[in-house]
Structure formats: C-alpha cells, structure tokens
Amino acid sequence: ASATNNITSEDHDPEQEIWENLFGKRSERFIPSHYDLELRPIFEEEGKRHTMPGKVLIIGTTMEKTNKIRLDPSSTFSFEQNPEHPLEIKSSSIKVTSNGAPVTIKNVDAKGFYIDLDRKVGAGETIEVYIEYVAKIQQKEFSKGFMHLPCGKDCKEAEIAVTGFNAYAWVVETHCGHIFPCLDNRDYKTTFNLSLIRKNEYQSAANGLLLTTTPHSQLKGWMTDKYTWNTKIRMPLFAFTVFKGYSYEQSYFGKEKKIVKVFAPKEDINKAVNVINVTATAAAKILSFYEEYFGSSSNVQKIELFFVSTSYRDFGTSFMKTMGMNFYNLDDLIPKNEADQSTKLRVIESVVGSLAHQWVGEWWDPEPETSLVFTKALPRFLEYLGLQQIDTALADAAIYKDILEAEAVDRDDENYQSHKDNWSKGTLLLRMMEEVLSKDVLKAGLQTYFNRLWSENGTRVTTEEFYEILQKSTGKGKLPFDIATILGSFVHNVGVPLVRVGIANETHFVFKQERFRYVDSRNKTNDAVWYLPVTYTQGNERKTIWLTPDQNVKYVPGNTSELLLLNPDATGYYRTLYEDSSLLQRLQQQLELNHTEINPLTRAGLLSDFFVFADEKYSSYGAALNLTSYFNEGSANETSLVVWTAFITKFTGTYNKFISHSQYAKMKNFLLEKVNRILEDTNPPKENEQIALRDYLLGVACTLNHPYCETKAKKLFLEWRANSNGASPLDYLYPDSRPILQCAIVANGGQEAYDFLLAKYREAIKAKVSTEEARALVKSLACAPDKPVFQKLLELLLTPPSSGGIEEYNRWFIEDYVLKTPLPNGKEIILPFISKNFDLIDEKLGHRPGESVIPWKIRALTRSWHFSSAEKKKEIQELLKLHEKKFQDEGNLIHVPTLYQELDANIQWMDTHGHDILNSI
Template identity: 25%
Template sequence: MILQPTQQNLRPSDLKTTWYIFIKDWSENCLDLNPIENLIQGNDAISVPKTEASRSLGPVDLDVQLPRSIKPLHYVVKLQPFINGNFSIVGYMEVEMEVLEPTSNITLHISDIITKNDTVKVSDQATSRGLRIKKHEYDHSRHFYIAHLRKELQKGKRYILSMEFLGYLNDKLRGFYRATYKDVDGNIRNAAATQFQPTDARKAFPCFDEPALKATFEIHLARESWMTTLSNMPIAETVPVEGQEGWMWDRYEKSVPMSTYLVAFVVSDYVHINSTENDRVDFRDGHDCINRPLFGGMENWGLITSVSTPADKAVIANIVSHELAHQWFGNLVTPKWWDDLWLNEGFATYISYLGVDHVEPTWKAMEEIVVEIVHRVFNLDSLESSHRINIPVSNPDEIFEVFDDISYNKDDLWKHLTLAAHEDGILPQDVTVKMIMDTWTLQMGYPVVKVTRSPDGTSATLTQERFLLEGSANSSSTTDYKWWVPLTFTTQSEANFSQTQASLWMKDSEDHDQWVIFNLQQAAYYRVNYDDHNWNLIIQQLKKDHQVICPINRGQIVDDAMNLARAGHLSYKLALDVLPYLRNEGEYLPWATGARKFVYIESMFRRRSGFGALKRYLLDLVLPLYESVGFDNNIEDSFLEQKKRKIAVTWACRLGHKDCLNKALTLYRHWMSQPDNSR
C-alpha cells in the first residue's frame, strides 16, 4: 500500500514553516552547540535531549545488528535539500512495520541527522490510534535511535512510525552529499547525489539500515523549478510546493522491495538524454544511468550512478557492466549481512567482465581480468596486513572498511574452482566443495606452489606455502596455511593452454628437457614457482618462440618471476632473465604486466650508480614496441593498440628516448600556443 501522511505528519505546505520552527526551537532541546550551527559548519550531529539517557557501548560488547522483533514493509520519505543555499535538508519519514515478536521498543538507524522528539509518532496501522512514547534513546556508537513505548507492540500487527528531521548535504561523498562541477561557460554548478552503501542511508533519513531488511519506498524530492531529480523509479507526479514559489515536488512511484543501501536520488540541473530502439520488446522498466562528480559506480536499483571521463572507455564499460550485474547479484539476491560481501561483489565483478567481453570482444576483457584484477589483488593479498574475505564485522566503520580490492576481486575466480570441483572424477568422494572453499574464504592470503622436478623429468614434487612479499620472523605461522589448489599444467610437447579444468595428477614425460607450466590461463588464485631447471627451460622457450605460450600465461610468468624474486623465493638473476623476450612481445597483456614491474625495479635503482645502465636496459626492451605502435595517437587503431601505445610512449619518454621527448615537447608547445581547455 501507499501510505498517506496523517494529520500530524509533515505536509508539503508545512516545510517552510517547520524549517523556521526547527531553527528557533531545537537549540533548547539539544546538547552542546546549536544543531543548525553544527550542520552549517559541516559537523556531525545527532540530537540528544538533555533529559534522556545516552548509551555508548565499548568495542567488546558492541552488537550493531538491529533487533529482529520488527521488520519494515514500506517507507515514505520526503526531502527538501537546499542545494543552492546553506546545504541543509528538511525531511520527513514514515515507515510501515510488521511486528514479528512482541516488543515495547522500536530501534532504527540514525546518523548525522537532527530529530525533534515531539515529532516522533507511533500509531496502529489498522485503527490509526496513537501509542505513547515513554522515552527517546540515542546510541551514538551503534547509530541507533530507540523509541521506548508505554505499551507492548503485538505480534502480527502493523504499525506506523513517523518523524520530522533536519539533515545536511555533506562534502564527504557519503550519504546524501553535495558536489560541484563547471558548465561549458566555466560557471560553478551545484548538484546532490547519494552513496548509501554500505551503511549511509541512515545519514539521509532514519531507517532500518541493514541489507536483509528490504522494503518498498515512495520517494518525494523537492527541487527548484529549473532543476531536475532522479530516483530508483519513474516519476508519478509533479506538483508545486505550497507556500514556496519556484519549488516543485517530484513524487516517485512505489519501488520494488529493496535494501536501504540501494535507495538513490539525484538533484541537479542535468539534461536527460534518451535513446530508444524501436525493434526491441518493451518488457520491463528501463534503467537510468547518471554521471556524478567525484565518485565511482553504484548499483542502485534502477538508477546506476558512475563517473564519466574520456580517459578510458573500458573503465566506464566495466563500471556500468558491474553495476548492471548487481541488479541480480546483490539487488535481487542480497546477503543477509556484510560478512558475505565477498560473494556479492565477487559474482558481480566476474559477470561484469563477461558482459564487456560480449559487447566488445576486441578488448579481450577476459584476458584483461588477469592483469587488472588478479595481479593487482595479488600485491594486496601478499601483505601481512591482508584479511580473509569472510570477515565478521561489529561496528559501522568496520563494515565500510571491508569494501576493498580483496573483497571485490579475490572472488572473481571462484567460479573456476567450483566448476572444476563439480566435474566427475575431480574430487574424491569424501571431499566437499565447502572443504575447498573454506580454505579460501576463512583464511587470508594465497599460496605459492613450488614445482620441483626429478632429474629424469618423470615426476615432480609440489609444495605450497603462503606467499608474502615481505615475510619476517614475527609473521603469522605461514606453515599452518594450506589450500585446496586446483592444478593445471601443460608440457612443451603438448603446449595445450586451453585445458583449464583442474587435474590432480601430472603426466609422465619422457624428455626431462621439456618445460612444464602450471595454472593454465591463470584460472586459479595462486602463484607458481619452479626449480631453476624448469625456469631456464621456460626462459629459453620465450626467447625461441614466445607465442607457443598463451598471452595470459606469458603475463603470469613475468608477474610471478618478479614478485617471487622480490619476496626472496627466486634469484633476481633468473627473474630478470625472463624480461628480454619482451623485445619481441606484441600482445598488450604481457606488456601491461611487464610495465608494472618496471616501476618497482626503477624505484629500487634510483639514486644508485647503476641507474643509468638500468634505464638503457629497459629502453632497449621498450624500443621495439615504441617503434611498432608509434608516438601519434590514431583513433582508427584498435582499443588494445591504443593501450599498448600508452605504455610504449610513457616508458620511452620516461627512460629518456630523444624521439619521444622531442615529439612530446613539440606537442606541449603547440598546446601552449593554442590551448584547448576541453582536452
């Protein structure tokens, strides 16, 4: 049902009057400074009446989950943000609730919002009869507002809680925040947008701010008549704000059931652009996509928000694909609590690359995932400060902190593990998928697998330990870390890099002088180290004909060798012997990996006597690529060709190549004489 405001509730015509009442009266009811002053100055503030108790729990006994005695069903949220004024927000919220267990308390989340106790109302949904509130309690540590009632709420019945409040458009990029941009004439323009994931819906309006507590929403946004608004659903109606000339209310249709972190709205002077293909079947409501300043992407149901920059189309495509994937993984199917974030983000990240690969196969997105995702998170996850991906969280700040690359990206390859485990014959009958997955989700880090071949090449011994870039005597006991690792490999005589299904055995080889490579297409989450003999065989193959080895594994070999050397598992002599083949490398992925390794090597040699020799050596590797792709950009070139050119030009100039420096200087002088601010 769609709720209508009761007689005591805030009506559109009340907003202006209520605004002045708030300013006049609230300083008498709140602690410390005038709350409006706090808000205008950007200070965090939650009203705590002087006569009421304020409880703050210590970190040991802090339980941030709401009681399960009540569940929300439907919200009505009305907000009037003063974007072009003092950035304050006048708000009203009412929520229909169902009682699951008898209780005399109603607990919901509130943060950085000022409430006025006498506007908080609780009523029986069926009879509209009000219930008296005995005490208002504010728990700062847990962001709780608790209404203590004189009578117990009855199981199975529905009630309505409503309140008026004041908020503030912060500049922290969390909650309901403000941002600025320059229009084509150079004028500063204001806009406001939301970023609620994981726990910041409570900064915009009081709510049951947990992912499992889904409800429907009816959003009302007030705006100046020359501005526009967007939210998760289509606009149902637009009416003037009574008593406030030049202001309009946009009321949005009732939403689908969703978590509070997926609620979204934008107020701006953006122009709406629509594109329709007439030969498509119109079978569901569309999605809006809006570019907002200063932030990445967010999968809000029906309103995807993202940044926009011409620097990299692939980044934008991945963001949009990732957030579209979240419409199913996360929005439709939602984890009960944030310790399962890895499953939510892991699915969406993997599916996003599948989507981009389908739309633009020439970008080779499924190869890009190795260098952009796996290699990047390898570095984070090889530190002692890493964390497991399934993390118990006990306060709001911890929830925000688990949104990092390890939670997002460590899970992209779980699909490979799961598919391999379900194939007949892969696992013994007494081994379950849970046994395998627990080793990857409940402990930090990842293994390095060392392959030591017998002298005659007929067998090999594999050992594993946790990989650490900088291990120490005080490190966690890495010998206790063991993983179920899916093993794939090929030999020189086979050179079959397409078989990524895990094998638990290794084929005999009659020729001990044939190399063997494990973790085909880097489909599983581990590094591989070999004995010196096998490393030398791989190096010889790269020099002789690198194309026998697939591009993904060539990138893997470069990345593993350099990081194993950095961590002390492999001599730098062997690791550096891998790099010379890059003179003949024409694929983007191995070059992207190699260029990242150059950064570390260069930083280690800087200010040392051998730095000049190192620069000459690296330039010798880069020059063939630079001469192949050239300096000048060509928009007709393929996407990956342009990315290779970026690597080649960056490093040729960085290493002091005269042709590159002269062309860059010419380009700079031309721009200075004829500046183009749009580029």
C-alpha cells in the same frame, strides 16, 4: 533482524545488552514495512534555500506490547552528539493509529524520535505514524542525506542533488535519517512510495518506477513526480536525484528491452556525445550478456548512469552505488577536450564494475570468517565476463590487477583478517573453478546461487551452502575431491602454492607442490599445502593432475625433450617454477619463435613469477630478463597490455636499485630500447589494446626522457605559458596523467619551466587552492634535470616562506618525496647538501628536540635510492663522522648501526644480483 524476531522476553539473549544500547529495548522497537514520502527540494527561494519540506506516513508493526515507539534507534547517538539536528520535526503534525484506530500521543521527543502513547498497543499490531518535518539539503563534502553537489571547474548550467546515504551501503548505518524519520538499519527491507515535488526547470530520477508526472495542484511552476518501490529493498538502496542542465543518451538491453540512460551535463555531452553514446551501447551489451548468462531478467527495471561534474574529490563509483542508479565523477573520466578512443575505454572500464554490482544486487554478506572471500568476489568475476564482451585485453588487465592485489595480501601471510577479506583471491579462485568444472557447470552453479539471493524471500547464502550449490551443479564422481575440500584448502590456508617442475627421466616430468616462501618468512613453520588442480599442455594434449596434502609430488608421463607449459590459460592459483634449465629454455625459444602461441596472461605470469623468484632467491635475474628477450626480436613485437604491465610492474623495483649506481645508464638504455620499439610499432595505434598500452607507457617514457613524452610536455608548456588567463592545459588530461606530464614539463623545459611552475605554485598558495593541487605543483619542481636547479629546490626547503621558501606543511611533503623518490639528478647533490646544511636541516626538518634526524633521513635515502657502492658508503661515513657528537642519543644509536647494515646489504646485492643483471642485459 530475523534472529531478534525469534527472541522472546523469557529467553536469555547474550547479545541483548549490545542490541539495547544500539537499537533500544525490544519493547520499543517499531519495525517499518512501508514508507509513503512526499519531498520538496528547495534550492533557490530566499529564506527556505537548501531545505526540503517533507511528509511521511510510516506503516509497520511493534515487536512487543508497548506504549513507546522509537522511530530511529540507531541514529539517535550521532544526533545527540551533533547539536545541528538534520530534521526539524513538526511535533504537532504527528498522528498515530493502531489497527486503524487513532491513538492519543502523550509526548514527543523529536531529537530521538520517541513517541509516548497514552495506552499500550499490542505486539504485532499494524501501526501508522504520520509526520511533517523539514530536512536540510547538505552542501559540504562527505555529507549525509540529500547533497547539493558543488559544480566542477567549468560547470555552467548543470546542477544536481543526490541522496548520499547510499554511499554507506556496506556498513550498518545508512544515514537515511537525514532525509526522513527512518529505521537506520540495513537489516530491514521495506517498500516505498515517493512524491517528489520539483520546479519546472528541474528533472528528477529515482531507482523506483515512475508512475506519473503532473503539475502540482497548489504550487504554480512546480511538478510532482510519483515513484514506487513495490518490491522490498534495504534502506541504503533507496535513491533519487533532482537535476537540471543534464541530457542523456540511451540504449536498450535484454529480451524485455529495458532502458539504459547515460546522463551528463549538456555542455559536456555535446562535446563528448560519442563517449556517452558508446557507454550506453556498451552498458546495454554487457547487461544483455548477463541476462543470457544467468538465463533470467535483470532485477532492476532500468539503469540510469550519471556523469556528474563536481568539485568533490572522492565522488564516484566507490562513493555512490545503488540498484538501478549509479554516479561517476565526470571530471575524472572525460577530459575537457574532444574525447578520443582512450577516453571511451576508460569510461567503459569504470562503468563495467558498477554494472556487475547492479546485476548481482544485494551481494553483501556479513557472515564472519571465510564467506567474504567469495561473496565479494562474485561481482568482480562478473566484471571479468563483462569486459570480455567489450575487449579481451581489458579483461586480462583486470585479472592481472587482481593477481597483484592477491599477491600483496598473500605476502602478509600471517594476517588472517586481511586474508579472509581478500576478494581478489576469491575472484581468481572462481576462475580456477571455471577451468576445473567447465564454464557451463560453474555458470549453472552461479545461476542457482543468484536465484536464491534474488528470490522474494531471499536469504544470505553461507560459504558452506555456496559449496553445496557448486557441488550439485558438478554432480557426484566428476571430481576426485568435493568442492568444499578443494576451495576450503585455499580459504583456510594463507599464502600461495608453488609448483616446482623438473625432469625425472626421459619419459617423466616431476611436479611438486609446496608453499611459496618470501625470504623474510622462510623461518615460519606453517607448511600447509592445498588440493591443487594443475593443468598443463604438451603438443596437442591438455591434461589436469591433482597435487594434494597426501600426494604433493607426482611423476607425469610426457616427452621431456619437447615444450611443456603449465597453467596455459593462467587460471590456476599458483606460481610455476621451471627448475630444469632446458624446460625454461624451450619456453624462451617458443616466445622468440611465436609468442602469440602462448596466452597473454600466461606470458605475463611467467614474467611476474620469475622476477619474484629472483627477488626471493628461487632463481636468477638472468632467467627473468631472458624471458623478455623476444620483446625486441622478429617482426612481431610484444604488444600485449597485460604483459607490459607485468614487466614494468616487476622490473621497476630492480631498475630503481641502479638509480645511484655507475651503471645506471646501461639499465636505462636496456629499458629504453624495449620501450622505443613498442612505441614505434604502435604509432599510430591500430586497436583498443594498443591505445591503452600507449597510455600505460606514458609514465615510463617520461622517466626515460623519450620523445613520446618530451614532445607532449613541450607542447603543453607552450600552451600553458601562452594562455593569457593562466588556464592549465593539464586540466584537459586525465588526473593520473597530470602529475606525469607536469613533471615532464620541468624535466624538459629547463630553468624557464622551473621558474614558471614555481610561480604557479606561489599563485596557488595565494589563491588558497586545495592542498593536493599545490603539492602537485611543488612536487614537479623535483623533476628539474640540472643540478643547480635541483639544488635551488633543496634550499627552498630551508628558506622561510616570507623569503620565498616552501610553506611548512608542504615542506614536509616535498622533503619526503625527495628522500623516497629516486631522482637521478639528485644522487650527487643530496649528501653534500645534508652535510653542508646539517644544523639547519635538524632545525627546520627535525622531529624532536635533542635528537638529530639526519641518520633517519639517510636511512630513507639508502632504502629508496639504493645506495650500493663502497664510494657512497665512504661518503656517508665521512658525513656521520664529521657530526658524530650529535649522534649520541638513544634514537641515533639505533639508526646509525642499522643504516650501515642496510648499506652493506645493498652493496652485497649489487655485487651479486646486480652483477648478474648487468651481464644479462
């Protein structure tokens, strides 16, 4: 917007054509600076139901001398393509003044919000436009404008409608044009006044300041709430809501005792009042910390958090996020039964992220190339800090999640687009700089940065300016390299550093930096390295050295016969490979002696790195597994959530490779011993971290048929079967727990549970429930432990629905699930089933006429089930030979040889690495 304002009609503008296509000609641009709105949402009156009569006075200026005003340039295209226009403009109501003098209107094009005047108005004149209209209140999912949300399953009296265009706050269009005539562009800031007229039984809230609430002078039974936004905001941040049947808990934050309100439907808040109260208290604590951290007051006057009961699937924090007002899907966070401590933790985790964004404010920055790495990272970094005020273990878990996210992007090391958007990496780099600079120096830099953003005329801060701010906070000569050089090496280099640690002689270690390479990228030529700070401890000493492109090998003095620990607080952005076996052995001994002497994130990093090293042939699986031996030894078991998350995340891939192997039982017992010990030691859980850990381990316990899962599943099945109204007790669980326990019900309930869930699936299809609900039910059938029962499910895939089979649109889903999910009970059935029903599978589950899908399906099995024995290869060879005449087309000529290559690779892996693993456990 500012760049456009500087362009004159004589200047050559290379982007002029694009701008004119999107926003109209410069001479037609009218830039609002203030909106005075009156809105009256109507939900119930006959004839006017779900409408919102409105009046608006728009005050702004013209860019150039013109007789044409275009009020809503960027939304015109979507409106023209949509025959159902969102606003019903009363053309006769429109009035225009210029510098206070009325201007005659020649013509109005309501569809595009064009107003033709009978004379030209000068550039920079103050223009006022008054319009009366009627907006529609939306009722469909993913609607724009003002949305009347459908109630959740058990919602009774509660009702709420919210502004939906703030869901798109990170893109150009805000969709405010569905509520009032607006300049639908986030580049402009305006002030607002809003008179919100509502029925007595309703309430309202907005992220503006409430001035007055008075009875309406003409409408009996209606109230008028007047709000103001006297500080300019961008259009996506303007938000309000109208609701009834909601109540709230509140707390206060900061020196000014600003208010935090947490709303929920009355029927829910009564049973979950402790959760709502804890959320309000935690939110106030976090916001007070942010105020202390930044040394300044919040840029909002209040915070209102709404837990909304709605059937909208994706309604939640990622969907609705504005300044001072956030919305969450209550059904995803708070179960219907009495909420426990686990619920409180989940709710707080969800709320902290949005509070961090609340504090940062308008953190977006569309500057191309590298700025996104840090700009998007800053709210997440604040989220770490906020979680630490509640529970360090929760903060560690969030950090490790970002480590995994960054790892996934770094693996795709040639995709620079995804690399520059890698805010997880940016967040981890901020943690690294906090270690290098000190917490106080980084805090001072961030204070300066945000003060720039929060100033009345705040502007975007480029990456280079961000570096300069940190450099000034650091001072000259405090670091061997400037900030731009250090961080620039990470921003511009894709991939992740690897630090090799060895013993040079009795008095020196050797540290060497190189680029970590995955097996499939070893032949690539990009060998760029970094300006890398490496922190290490030995005894009571803690030091930092620098590895650089000019000096990527350093000899470090120390006692090579004592414990050496790199990255002691897991703040460094690199992997650490202890190449000398004695170095790794001392680490293992320390873990077995007292693992709590090593930071949980560092323990998690060790496990994570060494499983990756084994996968990518830098080290052995034996070395990785030895680092878990202390889990079952001594009186102090490993109870860290982040360490278990690292272990399960990395070990699962290795574990699944044995699913079809004769030694699967040995692998299962290895994991079962570790899980059994931790579940025993944390029953009952004594602290928040143990509660979260037991939640996390539920899925693992169900995979292992552990009593912890079995008991829960059997109890749920008995309740479900006994409910005369058919209500599922799973509805009282978190959505991510439901499929786990639904599977466990079938796994532990035998034929009876299988038949019960199959009947529920058929009831769901008849009732036309959502596709997701139906598929969750049918997917659970694949968990049947008995071979004959599993065989029946496979047969249902080939049976017409009219004969009791699976519907075609769900058949593809369950087939894909069976092929790609290692199911121990199916390993001896799936290939004979394919052979026996070869032609029928091609007919019912094929893709293209004339091409057999069998080789492709067996390839999917080979990849996901990891067929890795000579016996399995022989079985597949016999199957393909039996039907070889059908494998002559071009597609199969590709799939069959590749299938054998993958089988041979699996067999080779099992004969080498698999042998190493089995010996280690």
